[in-house]
Amino acid sequence: MEQYDFETTAIRAQMERSQNAEHSAPIYLSSSFVFETADAMRAAFNDESDDFIYSRYSNPNTQELVQKICLLEGAEAGIATASGMAAVYDTFMALLAAGDHVLSCASVFGATHTIFTKYFPKINIAHSYFDADRPEQIEALIRPETKLIYLETPTNPAISLIDLAFVAGIARQHGLLFVVDNCFATPYLQQPLRLGADLVIHSATKYMDGQGRVLGGAVVGRADLVREVYLFNRITGASMSPFNAWVLSKSLETLALRMDRHCENALFAAEALQDHPALSQVSYPFLPSHPQYDIARRQMRAGGGIVAIELKSGYEGGKKFMDALRMIKISPNLGDSRSIATHPASSTHCKLSEAERLRVGIGPGLVRLSIGLESKQDILNDILQALERAA
Numbered sequence: 001m002e003q004y005d006f007e008t009t010a011i012r013a014q015m016e017r018s019q020n021a022e023h024s025a026p027i028y029l030s031s032s033f034v035f036e037t038a039d040a041m042r043a044a045f046n047d048e049s050d051d052f053i054y055s056r057y058s059n060p061n062t063q064e065l066v067q068k069i070c071l072l073e074g075a076e077a078g079i080a081t082a083s084g085m086a087a088v089y090d091t092f093m094a095l096l097a098a099g100d101h102v103l104s105c106a107s108v109f110g111a112t113h114t115i116f117t118k119y120f121p122k123i124n125i126a127h128s129y130f131d132a133d134r135p136e137q138i139e140a141l142i143r144p145e146t147k148l149i150y151l152e153t154p155t156n157p158a159i160s161l162i163d164l165a166f167v168a169g170i171a172r173q174h175g176l177l178f179v180v181d182n183c184f185a186t187p188y189l190q191q192p193l194r195l196g197a198d199l200v201i202h203s204a205t206k207y208m209d210g211q212g213r214v215l216g217g218a219v220v221g222r223a224d225l226v227r228e229v230y231l232f233n234r235i236t237g238a239s240m241s242p243f244n245a246w247v248l249s250k251s252l253e254t255l256a257l258r259m260d261r262h263c264e265n266a267l268f269a270a271e272a273l274q275d276h277p278a279l280s281q282v283s284y285p286f287l288p289s290h291p292q293y294d295i296a297r298r299q300m301r302a303g304g305g306i307v308a309i310e311l312k313s314g315y316e317g318g319k320k321f322m323d324a325l326r327m328i329k330i331s332p333n334l335g336d337s338r339s340i341a342t343h344p345a346s347s348t349h350c351k352l353s354e355a356e357r358l359r360v361g362i363g364p365g366l367v368r369l370s371i372g373l374e375s376k377q378d379i380l381n382d383i384l385q386a387l388e389r390a391a
């Protein structure tokens with residue numbers, strides 16, 4: 001494809017038309033594909049072939065989606081997976097072996113944390129956590145058996161930022177793989193591969209779909225690493241369905257447009273809330289008061305759609321705030337056209353001790369707001385009236 005800007009690529013990167021000359025890509029709901037001859041099938045099983053064989057391996061719709069995400073992230077290669085967690089797990093299983101050690105940012109997605117703490121010990125893979133606010137801790141935590149550095153930025157749910165170029169430098173210097181979960185920022189706002197990451201992981205369930213309909217994931221980046229992840233995925237079966245790939249490919253056509261509005265609405269809310277008397281903190285990457293504002297300006301195009309607020313009234317106040325919301329829904333999801341609120345201390349992170357929560361920046365009154373695409377004034381009004389009733 002010709003070199004186009006992000007918005008154009010997201011719309012114009014699509015599979016070749018069939019003999020029906022359709023304008024919009026069709027869905028290929030076919031579990032397998034047929035061959036003219038035994039020799040043709042033999043050739044398809046050659047490792048270098050990209051013929052379609054079986055939809056657990058790949059499919060025209062998943063291929064279209066993957067090619068689009070690769071263009072948007074600046075990646076050599078990629079694969080689509082059934083969910084974001086399949087992308088995370090496939091990556092670890094494909095690239096790590098018993099005895100290896102992983103260094104990860106302490107504030108990672110809950111299910112990723114569970115892989116580290118519950119399932120890795122079973123297969124003798126060790127992990128250490130560094131604090132998102134102190135990436136300078138990383139070097140001291142590197143061991144001879146360390147294989148990979150893993151992180152998310154902005155972090156969930158506290159919205160801390162990690163300097164990607166800085167961590168990439170450490171990874172390069174020590175010969176470690178560097179993997180970034182870029183789900184919160186999307187390739188529109190941040191492109192970790194261009195800053196030195198080896199692989200980028202996505203939960204496409206979030207902003208890529210953006211309308212709360214389908215699950216999906218992707219791993220994109222260095223071709224030799226993606227190949228290993230692909231082989232693991234095609235054997236173990238967490239493949240993306242062609243239908244979900246079709247939905248997601250359409251969704252990407254509006255990603256830039258949607259992200260612009262998510263960012264505009266979130267910045268509006270963050271600015272309006274930052275001096276609110278009921279709040280002790282408002283965390284948003286593009287607020288100059290954010291401790292890593294300089295990093296945000298350097299590595300992100302805009303601040304994203306998530307705002308974290310800390311209620312002075314603590315745990316009970318946080319729950320009261322949630323119950324007082326009228327339009328914004330209580331849900332663990334994020335990155336949707338509909339605004340969503342989550343109170344991590346009473347929900348997604350309730351199994352952690354208070355000390356563990358504080359380590360990852362989750363105070364008792366922290367509420368994560370996934371700012372949607374409704375009118376920014378309606379969103380703010382709902383937050384303000386709920387704050388008044390929760391104080």
Ligand SMILES: *Cc1c(COP(=O)(O)O)cnc(C)c1O
Binds near residue numbers: 152202204205206215
């Ligand atoms: C949701 C999420 C995941 C997991 O994605 P699923 O599609 O739900 O499996 C991983 N990382 C981050 C940062 C997420 O927000």
